[in-house]
Amino acid sequence: MSDGAVARALVLQAPRNLVIREYALPDIGADDALVRVEACGLCGTDHEQYTGELSGGFAFVPGHETVGTIEVIGPQAAARWGVSAGDRVAVEVFQSCRQCANCLSGEYRRCVRHGLADMYGFIPVDRAPGLWGGYAEYQYLAPDSMVLPVAGDLSPDVATLFNPLGAGIRWGVTVPGTKPGDVVAVLGPGIRGLCAAAAAKEAGAGFVLVTGVGPRDGERLALASQFGADLAIDVAVEDPVAALTQHTGGLADVVLDVTAKAPSAFAQAVALARPAGTVVVAGTRGFGSGAPGFSPDVVVVKELRVLGALGVDSTAYRAALDLLVTGRYPFDSLPSRCARLEDAEDLLATMAGERDGLPPVHGVLTP
Numbered sequence: 595m596s597d598g599a600v601a602r603a604l605v606l607q608a609p610r611n612l613v614i615r616e617y618a619l620p621d622i623g624a625d626d627a628l629v630r631v632e633a634c635g636l637c638g639t640d641h642e643q644y645t646g647e648l649s650g651g652f653a654f655v656p657g658h659e660t661v662g663t664i665e666v667i668g669p670q671a672a673a674r675w676g677v678s679a680g681d682r683v684a685v686e687v688f689q690s691c692r693q694c695a696n697c698l699s700g701e702y703r704r705c706v707r708h709g710l711a712d713m714y715g716f717i718p719v720d721r722a723p724g725l726w727g728g729y730a731e732y733q734y735l736a737p738d739s740m741v742l743p744v745a746g747d748l749s750p751d752v753a754t755l756f757n758p759l760g761a762g763i764r765w766g767v768t769v770p771g772t773k774p775g776d777v778v779a780v781l782g783p784g785i786r787g788l789c790a791a792a793a794a795k796e797a798g799a800g801f802v803l804v805t806g807v808g809p810r811d812g813e814r815l816a817l818a819s820q821f822g823a824d825l826a827i828d829v830a831v832e833d834p835v836a837a838l839t840q841h842t843g844g845l846a847d848v849v850l851d852v853t854a855k856a857p858s859a860f861a862q863a864v865a866l867a868r869p870a871g872t873v874v875v876a877g878t879r880g881f882g883s884g885a886p887g888f889s890p891d892v893v894v895v896k897e898l899r900v901l902g903a904l905g906v907d908s909t910a911y912r913a914a915l916d917l918l919v920t921g922r923y924p925f926d927s928l929p930s931r932c933a934r935l936e937d938a939e940d941l942l943a944t945m946a947g948e949r950d951g952l953p954p955v956h957g958v959l960t961p
């Protein structure tokens with residue numbers, strides 16, 4: 595890097611207080627790197643950070659779904675990560691020491707050295723060099739970063755789907771152990787729900803139901819059939835249990851609840867599961883929101899497995915990037931909206947439901 599070069603970054607100083615600041619590009623040593631951000635995917639976490647629902651250590655540069663090109667990389671980092679300058683990579687949100695028991699077992703979300711404290715898109719700017727997130731022209735990659743190579747012909751904005759599709763694969767297939775022929779119900783038709791439907795179909799699911807609620811989900815439900823869904827219904831007008839039974843003659847082997855701001859979905863998930871079936875609850879939905887209509891006795895009587903899923907891992911991310919490259923699902927034609935740094939605030943507020951317009955299925959920041 596030439597001396598004196600700077601990167602523009604969006605800093606969230608407090609809820610709804612997003613400003614552009616400039617940071618000096620750091621000197622890169624033997625074991626770290628700098629990535630030029632091409633696209634950063636936005637998810638529910640992003641607009642919850644923006645509104646303050648997810649309170650964080652302000653101020654920080656958000657952005658945890660980064661895809662970009664390695665600008666500078668030290669020789670040790672290149673050897674350890676298996677990438678070189680000029681390579682397009684996806685940056686994982688978690689860092690891994692690659693040595694502690696949790697990292698060695700693959701549970702690097704619980705890395706003893708880093709854990710949840712060192713997630714990209716959450717680290718305060720007062721820790722040098724400040725460029726710890728994807729809402730910036732450049733993102734700093736510390737020595738324990740985890741990066742994934744992105745195939746050259748995948749566009750950066752589609753490549754940011756490594757994150758939601760990785761989640762769909764882990765939450766909809768790996769965690770519940772979805773098998774060929776299984777009946778799978780996905781509650782919530784957002785980007786994660788559509789990705790989970792595609793992942794379940796890829797795993798050989800015999801029937802995939804996707805549910806949403808109300809007119810705001812109409813466009814997403816209409817898209818679901820292109821992403822592996824055999825049936826997509828609006829639970830505001832149709833009973834999902836009756837609909838699933840009518841189409842499959844029974845209930846679901848696997849139910850995945852990826853709804854947002856829909857506390858009553860959990861009771862529906864439990865109702866949709868067959869006896870001895872599996873229910874996965876993934877992504878947080880606002881602590882303390884409860885689960886109206888849920889009766890624990892139903893879990894007992896049906897002998898359900900109820901599992902929580904928080905993050906994603908390299909295995910699922912790599913499978914996601916491989917699936918994106920095949921082009922088997924029209925991820926490149928998902929209704930998406932790209933914003934520059936200057937326009938990010940309007941996009942985040944729209945995604946948070948604070949503007950008149952409908953939120954895009956996929957929001958992307960392209961610094």
Ligand SMILES: [Zn+2]
Pocket residue numbers: 636637638639640658659757
């Ligand atoms: Zn995210």
Ligand SMILES: [Zn+2]
Pocket residue numbers: 690691692693694695696697698702704705706707708
């Ligand atoms: Zn570790």
